Amino acid sequence: MRYKILGKTNLKVSELAFGAIQITRIDQKEAINLIRFAYDSGINLIDTASSYFNSEEILGKALKGIREKVYVISKSGKRDKKNFLQDFNTSLKRLKTDYIDFYLFHGISKNNEFDQIEEAGVIEALVKERDKGKVRFIGFSCHNPAVIEKFFKVKDFSILMIPLNFITTEYVEESLLYKFNQNKTGLLAMKPFGGGRLMDIEICFKFLRQYPQVIPVAGMQSIDELKQNLIYIGKDDNLTKTDHKRIKELSEELGTKFCRGCGYCMPCKEKGIEITDINFIEVYYKQFPHDVFWNIGLDKKVEVARKCIECGKCSEKCPFDLDVSEIIKKNIAFFDGLKKV
Ligand code: SF4
Ligand code: SF4
Known part of the structure; x- marks a missing residue:
């Protein structure tokens, strides 16, 4: 496994992060084995969230004895101070730890969601937890490139989670990439395989390899899947002409059908459709x-x-x-x- 420095956090993290939502789909013993296998394979960055069912609890068990050797990301989608801190403390309890490496505001995808956590003092509250040593780095996850500007407003933010794959490229346009580099933002790429819709893992990893500052977070639910990801993440090859052609084809095929989940189309005032x-x-x-x-x-x-x-x-x-x-x-x-x- 190769390692990279994650932006201004200066932490040396594995070039592949383990997305732990899907371990909730499998038997708990199997899930624990999978996490241990990932750790033994060199993965030292694991992503979860308070809303990922019993993912944090499973991780709490799986990380027994190795907690300090692994960096854990968790998140809360609560927008008010009381409920956010409640989630944060529940995350600590479930993960059986007294600190979390990265705690993020989950799914800040509209400007008013950012304004909400700022005005309600939730960011300030998390900064206080950080100053007490209960969390090391903070930031947010986001489904809408238009909100990224808000990220740069907060000097205490060092980590940002964005969807990134060869169909979802809005977050790595030149001007934004420039800002990320200036800001030394730690970038985590969620949905590296487009939520399972981009079937060619090899091309997906090659695409992401163009952005050395980005760590892909891949959801995995079996050792076979993990092994397959390890093969491709460990390579050095770049996109070939044939890959570009394939990307073009897949983009054309999926481009008009690929919902990014940003929520900009909501609400449906006509029929109240979610x-x-x-x-x-x-x-x-x-x-x-x-x-x-x-x-x-x-x-x-x-x-x-x-x-x-x-x-x-x-x-x-x-x-x-x-x-x-x-x-x-x-x-x-x-x-x-x-x-x-
Ligand atoms: S359909 Fe709605 S949620 Fe999906 S990408 Fe468009 S605005 Fe975003
Ligand atoms: S009724 Fe259908 S098409 Fe019209 S806004 Fe709602 S979801 Fe969109």
């Missing part, structure tokens, strides 16, 4: 434990989504010009297909 959840049904199915997938209220949301009148108002708000009602239809069909099995 567009992002509907658009992510297939991704949720691939990531969540199946018992959870069937219990997050999708049935009801799908029933509401069936009422879409295809007015196109959401598409007008989508920065990626997606045909949102088409994506909704496709996900409803996927959901209905699952019900028939």
